């Protein structure tokens with residue numbers, strides 16, 4: 235049985251006060267509505283880490299994650315945050331290779347491998363993102379494109395390390411655009427991803443949670459999450475509204 239995961243990626247949003255309010259509301263709803271069968275991950279901007287960690291304190295199925303980590307272990311890298319710093323603040327997940335990091339910060343597949351390794355060494359579960367831009371989708375080469383991202387960044391991992399990875403498939407043309415992939419498009423890609431992972435890691439890939447991301451909302455999440463290879467979501471915009479985010483969590 236694969237883990238069902240809904241992760242909220244706040245991106246660069248939220249003052250201290252807003253972050254605390256959002257976290258408290260989510261925590262209260264998850265408790266009051268007795269949601270216990272879904273792993274919930276909150277990925278705020280780094281500076282919110284302590285506040286968020288404190289607020290989720292007593293809830294077994296809500297975890298703190300980072301939106302990124304450095305590909306270096308420590309040192310003179312101004313503005314960066316390492317996997318070990320994140321772990322020391324109580325984070326247990328970290329998003330790696332989000333398309334915004336790949337596009338705006340020119341992160342390469344090789345760099346992402348280093349980030350994944352450092353995350354694992356520090357006990358963090360990487361949520362490894364992959365996904366194609368619109369022109370690749372239109373050219374019909376999206377499967378190959380995504381498989382290459384996975385091969386180049388992850389296929390050097392041992393089986394034991396690979397078993398700890400969560401994948402997020404996010405078609406770039408669906409991120410923040412309001413244009414979601416159809417549930418059939420999501421299932422097709424998730425199945426292709428799983429088959430590709432199995433070509434290297436065999437049965438271990440059956441246990442890999444693959445999340446969908448891209449304009450996921452309360453009204454489309456039930457249909458997307460009903461697909462056999464979709465194990466949850468990586469939620470951007472809708473994770474900033476507590477009611478919407480919790481409704482998405484309840485969409486399985």
Ligand SMILES: O=C[C@H](O)COP(=O)(O)O
Pocket residue numbers: 243332404408409410411412447448449450468469470471472
């Ligand atoms: O990390 C989350 C994704 O980029 C999806 O963002 P979105 O839900 O705002 O489209």
